[in-house]
Structure formats: structure tokens, C-alpha cells
Amino acid sequence: MSEKTTKPKREILFTLISVMIAVAVGLAGVEFALGYLSKQAAASEKMDPGLLQYDAQLGWRLGRSWSGTHEHQDFKVHYQTNPLGLRTPVSTLSADKKVAVVGDSFVFGLGVNDGETFTDLLNERSPEWRFANFGTPGYSTDQELLLYRDLVSKFKPTKTLLVVYLGNDLLDNRLAYPLQAIYGKPFFALNSGELELRNSPVPQAPKPAGYPYTFSSEMTRGLPEAAWKSSLRSLHIGQRLLALMDDPEQYRPHFAEKFEPDLQLMQALVSAMRKEAETVGEGDNAFMVALLPGRSYIAQTRSLPAYYQEFVRGALRRQFEAMGIPVLDVAEELSAQAQQGEGDWYHPNEGHFTPAGHKVVADILWKSLQGRLQ
Numbered sequence: 001m002s003e004k005t006t007k008p009k010r011e012i013l014f015t016l017i018s019v020m021i022a023v024a025v026g027l028a029g030v031e032f033a034l035g036y037l038s039k040q041a042a043a044s045e046k047m048d049p050g051l052l053q054y055d056a057q058l059g060w061r062l063g064r065s066w067s068g069t070h071e072h073q074d075f076k077v078h079y080q081t082n083p084l085g086l087r088t089p090v091s092t093l094s095a096d097k098k099v100a101v102v103g104d105s106f107v108f109g110l111g112v113n114d115g116e117t118f119t120d121l122l123n124e125r126s127p128e129w130r131f132a133n134f135g136t137p138g139y140s141t142d143q144e145l146l147l148y149r150d151l152v153s154k155f156k157p158t159k160t161l162l163v164v165y166l167g168n169d170l171l172d173n174r175l176a177y178p179l180q181a182i183y184g185k186p187f188f189a190l191n192s193g194e195l196e197l198r199n200s201p202v203p204q205a206p207k208p209a210g211y212p213y214t215f216s217s218e219m220t221r222g223l224p225e226a227a228w229k230s231s232l233r234s235l236h237i238g239q240r241l242l243a244l245m246d247d248p249e250q251y252r253p254h255f256a257e258k259f260e261p262d263l264q265l266m267q268a269l270v271s272a273m274r275k276e277a278e279t280v281g282e283g284d285n286a287f288m289v290a291l292l293p294g295r296s297y298i299a300q301t302r303s304l305p306a307y308y309q310e311f312v313r314g315a316l317r318r319q320f321e322a323m324g325i326p327v328l329d330v331a332e333e334l335s336a337q338a339q340q341g342e343g344d345w346y347h348p349n350e351g352h353f354t355p356a357g358h359k360v361v362a363d364i365l366w367k368s369l370q371g372r373l374q
Contacts, residue, residue, distance in 0.1 A: 107135025
């Protein structure tokens with residue numbers, strides 16, 4: 001082979017290598033930038049101390065008579081709790097006709113001021129009924145059941161509205177540490193069909209470094225996914241690339257089998273809370289469930305998290321309706337309104353509802369409650 005023939009081949013090879021290096025450097029730069037922005041968003045968050053306090057039975061609970069500010073790049077808001085450690089006026093708890101709204105940070109109202117939560121807005125709409133906010137950031141259904149037994153039932157609510165967050169409640173119910181919080185929690189396991197409480201009292205220790213459970217890992221563990229996709233999901237840029245190129249439809253047939261144990265546990269937890277609610281409330285009409293979606297369900301409809309939430313929504317709705325429990329499907333209605341081009345209801349970086357989001361949820365719930373509040 002002549003030197004003249006070899007030289008162009010070397011130049012082509014050099015060019016290809018140069019392009020590959022440039023692409024790799026560019027991708028590394030994008031990954032660094034996305035990671036930096038994510039860390040900046042997390043670093044921007046500041047909370048006056050004391051809102052959440054360790055509790056041996058619940059893992060944590062809201063501080064009593066606490067008042068403080070919560071700052072994030074998306075908002076600066078103020079929270080206040082009553083002497084019982086609830087974000088609701090004490091007068092609401094003594095009302096003759098009241099609905100106990102039980103849930104997590106979406107019910108509590110992270111990211112909005114006092115007076116802007118959907119429970120506050122429901123109280124503005126109702127001349128007769130009072131809506132008591134029993135939301136606690138980070139709680140899953142198991143902790144909500146324990147809170148109900150420990151505190152909610154003492155106020156004998158006429159009705160109870162359990163708000164299930166489609167993002168992680170189903171997954172958190174079986175874990176000793178929630179996916180998106182650093183504190184330990186109690187959890188239940190099913191033993192011959194009966195709920196068995198575990199990790200109680202809760203150790204006063206933060207989530208250990210290298211905790212192997214994340215939302216992505218628990219959503220995809222056991223699914224037929226190529227190893228390279230799992231690796232991509234660990235990167236910021238990888239998550240965005242998969243959102244564009246991956247087809248989540250391939251996972252749907254495997255969801256039912258994968259999450260069946262979680263659905264059974266959820267059914268037992270909800271059944272137990274329903275029994276408590278019917279004991280202290282108005283019998284068979286005392287208990288309802290609302291299904292609340294996360295931001296990806298509305299804003300990233302072709303993503304795996306959105307497909308997961310849609311599966312959970314459908315499975316829980318069928319499950320609860322088969323149990324004779326009224327279901328207020330906020331996720332379905334929010335999705336329908338979003339398809340019509342209506343507002344952005346979530347903080348873009350922090351992820352909880354904006355004041356506009358709480359307003360539209362209040363509108364949906366109030367409409368759904370008509371005929372149920374007698």
C-alpha cells in the first residue's frame with residue numbers, strides 16, 4: 001500500500017477520533033451543567049429549623065406551634081402549625097361537620113403560603129363543612145394510618161379523605177426509609193393477610209450513605225430493561241435522552257406482576273384506615289380516596305414515571321372501587337385540563353403545586369364532592 005493511500009485513511013481515522021472525543025467532551029459538559037443546576041436548585045432550599053421533629057412511632061411529625069419560612073429558587077413562603085402540630089386552624093377541628101384530609105406534602109402544601117392550600121380553598125367554598133389539613137411532608141400511607149389512629153380519630157371526623165400521591169406512596173409503603181426523605185419510618189408487612197408493624201420504634205438515625213433504593217431503581221427493578229438503559233438513568237443527561245428515545249409502552253405489560261405485592265399492601269392499609277374512619281365517622285359513607293399525580297404525569301406524558309403513575313392510578317381506582325370506596329380521580333381531570341392547554345400547576349424545579357395548582361385541585365375536589373357532603 002502506497003504512502004499516498006495510507007495518508008487519507010489516517011486523516012479519516014484521526015477525524016473520526018477527534019469527533020468522538022469532541023462529542024464525549026460535549027456530553028460530559030452537558031452532564032456537568034445539568035448536575036450543577038440540580039445541585040444549585042437543591043442548595044437554594046432553606047427552611048427555618050423545627051418544622052419536622054423526630055417521633056419514635058411515626059418517624060417524624062410536624063412541630064407544634066411552629067412558624068417559619070421556606071425558601072427555594074421557585075418560591076419563598078411561610079408556614080404555621082397549631083399547638084397540635086397541624087397546618088390547620090384549631091377551630092376547624094371542633095366543627096360539627098368536618099372532613100379530615102390525610103396525606104403527604106401535597107396536602108400539607110409545600111411551596112405555598114398559609115391560606116393557599118387546597119384545603120384552605122375548600123374551606124372558602126364550603127359554608128357548612130370544614131376541611132382539616134392532616135398532611136405531613138414525606139408521609140406514605142402506612143404513616144398516615146398510624147397518624148389516623150394516634151391523632152386524627154380523636155377529632156371524630158364526619159368524613160375522611162385519604163389523598164394518595166401516585167408518585168411514590170405505593171413504593172414507600174414497604175420501605176424503612178422513604179425514597180425522597182432522609183428519616184427512617186415504620187412500615188407494615190403482610191403476614192398471612194394481616195398487617196404486621198415493623199421498624200417500630202423507629203431508630204433515630206438518618207438514611208445511610210449508599211442507600212440502594214431510589215425512585216428510578218424501585219420503578220424499574222425486575223423489569224426487562226437493558227443494562228445500558230439502567231446506566232443512563234443514573235445520569236442527568238441520560239434521563240433526558242431516555243425521555244426522548246425510550247418507549248415506556250414496553251414496560252406496561254410487566255407492571256401488574258411487579259407491583260402486585262405493593263398493591264396488596266396498599267389495599268390492606270386503606271382497608272384498615274377505612275375501618276377507623278367508619279368507626280368514628282358516619283358509618284359506610286365516611287371514607288373516600290383522592291388520587292393525586294406528580295408533575296411528570298402532566299408535563300412528561302411519554303416518560304416512564306408518567307406511565308408508572310398511570311398504571312398506579314388505574315390499578316388503585318379499580319381496587320378501591322371494587323372495595324366500594326368512592327374515588328376522586330384528580331389525576332384524570334388534571335390530565336384532561338392539561339390537554340386543553342391550561343396552566344402550569346407545578347413548581348418547575350421543586351415539583352410541588354403552585355398556588356394555581358392548589359386552586360385547580362380545590363376546584364376538582366369541590367366538584368367531585370357535590371352530592372357526597374350531606
